[in-house]
Amino acid sequence: DQAPVQVPPVVSAALTVPLATGEQIQYANLDHAASAPCLSAVQDAVDELLPWYASVHRGAGFASQVSTKVYERARDVLRDFVGARTRDTVVFTRNSTDSLNLLARSLPKATAVVLFDTEHHAALLPWKGPWVRRVQTPASPGDAVIALDAALAAAPIGPRLVVITGASNVTGELWPIEELAAVARRHGARVALDAAQLAPHRPIDIRSWNVDYVVLSGHKLYAPFGAGVLIGRADWLQAAEPYLAGGGATKHVVSWGDRLGVAWSAVPERHEAGSPNVVGVHALAVACKTIAARWADIEAHEIALLHRLRTGLREVPGLTELSIFDGPRVGVVSFTIAGHDAGLIAAALSAEYGIGVRDGAFCAHIATRRLLTKAGSSEQRALRASIGLGTTTEHVDRLVHALRTLVTNGPALNYRLEDGRWVP
């Protein structure tokens, strides 16, 4: 074993959880792909801001000025984090789902939308319109480029948008972003990148990749819940009705009898009605800055642990990894174990070993079911282990040991199904 790489610490490093026996054990959180633990640097930054937070853009008081400055500075940090153009707008949202829905509501009339059908539901479902094409995801990145080319060749004349993911939340596999964006560009289409799963693992550079919009979520990037972002070209967002109507999104409101005259604000405020989440946005910005300063260590840590995890999983009898392309991936691995219920395994991992994994279809039902079938399983649910800055070699080794023991000897306890969940 090599010396572990030092990565930015998370606040939950020493967390212990009870086993079904009542004994306490260090928590092995192997569910970073759902939500990542908060960085210690983020906690410190939030602690520092809490006495100062006040209404953003709305007060003359000193604390309001501090909050407004912190909030506006965060836009520049996020712009740098994704390599955006200076003219791109940075709209703060609640999360990636919110960002993608905002973009979907802001498309020019009759925009043709093309995407792959293995997307997370947040990227799969928001698009409405006369021409939305959900292309069946092919078996290789090269075929994905060809399939996109064919779909765009059949798209009607007019505005076009291609929606792609950076890394699959089911398999962690990396998508050929630049190649897909180049095809989109040839067909006069804009590109929106769902970077919810990519952003915690790899640097993003939308300018050099020729991507027009990018979305991400703070809670997957080692900041708490409640802040996300949509970054990209301002014109469509500027021409659209505000996503939410209310204070902050308006410059003037006047009445004339019982009629109203409303002058909406320009972007980004146009789509940020209501009091902004300055604490969440600051946390997100600090997380981005902390990560961006340590990419080399973060990638080395992940590559070493992912290798250890996949090597160990290969030793578990009956285990098959799910894969779209059989290609390079970030630290996310989904799998099925022949003859074993994913929910029961996940429950036993938690109750008997203090390990948190995800079971189910990961808000990507089409992808998960298709990949299970491809893996020769008739199950509807898979297991997913995902690693990140909170992961240690001991967590990985514990998971591999636990799976081998559960598959070979069965669980040590009896389980019953309660509201769809197995409990000891």
Ligand code: PMP
């Ligand atoms: N896209 C991908 C690839 C994701 O993994 C997720 C979260 N699982 C989302 C979008 C949605 O993110 P959020 O729940 O933060 O809106």
